Amino acid sequence: MSIRVGILGATRGLEFARAARRCGVEAEFTAVCDGYAPLLGKVKASLLELGFEPAYYTDYTGMLEETGIDAVIVANSATDHAQMAIAALERGIHVLSEVLPAQTPAQAVALVEAVERSGRHYAYAENYCYFRANLEAAMRFRRGDIGDLVAGEADFINDCSQRWHLLTRGLRGHWRNHVPATFYCTHSLGPLFYATGRRPVRVTGFEIKNQEYLRIHGARNGSAAMEIVELDDGSYFKSLHGNLKRPWVTRLNLFGTRGSIESRNAGEFTVYRENEAATGYNDFDTLPGTFSPVPGVAEAIAQNAEAFILAAFLGAIRGDANLARYSIGIYQALDMALPGMFAHRSVLAGGAPVAIPDFRRQADRDKYRDDNRCTDPGVAAGEELLPSYSRGEIAIPDEVYEREATLAAEAMEKQFRLGML
Numbered sequence: 331m332s333i334r335v336g337i338l339g340a341t342r343g344l345e346f347a348r349a350a351r352r353c354g355v356e357a358e359f360t361a362v363c364d365g366y367a368p369l370l371g372k373v374k375a376s377l378l379e380l381g382f383e384p385a386y387y388t389d390y391t392g393m394l395e396e397t398g399i400d401a402v403i404v405a406n407s408a409t410d411h412a413q414m415a416i417a418a419l420e421r422g423i424h425v426l427s428e429v430l431p432a433q434t435p436a437q438a439v440a441l442v443e444a445v446e447r448s449g450r451h452y453a454y455a456e457n458y459c460y461f462r463a464n465l466e467a468a469m470r471f472r473r474g475d476i477g478d479l480v481a482g483e484a485d486f487i488n489d490c491s492q493r494w495h496l497l498t499r500g501l502r503g504h505w506r507n508h509v510p511a512t513f514y515c516t517h518s519l520g521p522l523f524y525a526t527g528r529r530p531v532r533v534t535g536f537e538i539k540n541q542e543y544l545r546i547h548g549a550r551n552g553s554a555a556m557e558i559v560e561l562d563d564g565s566y567f568k569s570l571h572g573n574l575k576r577p578w579v580t581r582l583n584l585f586g587t588r589g590s591i592e593s594r595n596a597g598e599f600t601v602y603r604e605n606e607a608a609t610g611y612n613d614f615d616t617l618p619g620t621f622s623p624v625p626g627v628a629e630a631i632a633q634n635a636e637a638f639i640l641a642a643f644l645g646a647i648r649g650d651a652n653l654a655r656y657s658i659g660i661y662q663a664l665d666m667a668l669p670g671m672f673a674h675r676s677v678l679a680g681g682a683p684v685a686i687p688d689f690r691r692q693a694d695r696d697k698y699r700d701d702n703r704c705t706d707p708g709v710a711a712g713e714e715l716l717p718s719y720s721r722g723e724i725a726i727p728d729e730v731y732e733r734e735a736t737l738a739a740e741a742m743e744k745q746f747r748l749g750m751l
């Protein structure tokens with residue numbers, strides 16, 4: 331069965347096309363939409379080299395209505411995914427959504443209900459769950475290697491300051507310049523929820539101060555964040571994520587009743603298992619990080635997070651139950667994302683713990699279906715418009731954004747590559 335796939339957002343969205351080609355995922359990319367016309371010009375030639383010849387659009391509705399696509403990869407601004415996903419689902423189109431699923435509780439409720447009404451597949455492309463070592467940790471946790479969950483912690487450290495101009499193109503209103511520091515939480519929290527299947531019930535958020543190395547590029551928010559998330563079984567996850575001065579890293583620690591699993595840098599992991607020596611001191615076996623095969627998934631695909639996500643999504647559409655079980659659905663996507671959304675409310679309340687709703691439940695939906703509080707002036711106004719930063723508004727002169735825009739335009743000419751720049 332041939333599935334025609336459209337892509338919204340010609341930056342990150344195209345990583346899926348590259349991965350499909352490289353890893354042998356059968357996918358037909360027939361449409362690409364991006365509102366930034368200069369980018370489309372560049373993308374065309376590169377996609378042709380990969381053997382794809384999609385129709386190009388600058389208008390999303392046009393792509394949804396004119397191209398006959400069966401599925402869409404929603405990879406536009408991280409704050410605008412819910413509306414785009416709903417527009418597709420209402421037209422009977424399956425959705426693979428980049429991070430994050432929604433910007434506000436009201437959007438999250440509308441998205442859940444749109445998925446349920448549509449009967450179409452919604453998958454959340456939280457790629458950190460599919461990095462080989464994080465996936466191994468998940469598989470081992472689920473089969474009981476370390477016993478029951480006691481606690482978990484994860485980091486996602488990604489200092490984007492040196493390429494802020496490429497990411498924001500000097501747009502004052504770009505989401506990276508205004509979202510709360512806690513917003514982008516699913517690269518750290520996601521793999522913990524994916525492994526354990528637990529649900530968040532309460533969060534305490536911590537905002538790390540706005541740093542000059544980001545402010546000089548236009549960021550008006552905290553530069554990193556932490557969340558402590560209480561789970562439905564009374565255990566806790568700790569998450570640290572953001573722009574800290576260290577080369578990129580993802581780390582995951584799961585602590586169980588019989589041992590723990592650590593994963594690092596996407597490709598390394600260690601298991602510590604309590605043994606029977608009973609000397610009373612450090613009686614743990616350290617097991618080497620040997621990867622298990624991923625049942626039903628070709629190794630080339632299992633090695634590449636984007637290929638794996640796409641294969642699972644397309645498999646679910648084709649009715650392949652084995653591939654479908656690797657996909658992340660809407661309820662778990664929100665388990666991963668709501669802690670960051672509500673952590674900002676905790677930060678603004680001076681660090682008080684804040685309850686996290688469960689939008690599987692009708693009562694929670696009704697409570698939040700009109701709650702659009704967020705930091706985006708395109709979505710919220712008046713009292714609903716929350717400050718991006720808890721320590722006071724950060725004023726940034728126009729010249730900063732003008733300089734970033736110039737650098738971005740120059741880079742588009744000199745260093746374009748398909749996917750994230």
Ligand SMILES: NC(=O)c1ccc[n+]([C@@H]2O[C@H](COP(=O)([O-])OP(=O)(O)OC[C@H]3O[C@@H](n4cnc5c(N)ncnc54)[C@H](O)[C@@H]3O)[C@@H](O)[C@H]2O)c1
Pocket residue numbers: 338339340341342343363364365366369388389390405406407408409410428429430455456457497498505750
């Ligand atoms: N999973 C990962 O590892 C990872 C890494 C980077 C980015 N991302 C995600 O990928 C997405 C894209 O990231 P980005 O930094 O390139 O974001 P971005 O805000 O710069 O937008 C991406 C592209 O979408 C286009 N776009 C935005 N709104 C549009 C609209 N209404 N119509 C048509 N085109 C539109 C923009 O012109 C841009 O080229 C985000 O959701 C981000 O969270 C994920």
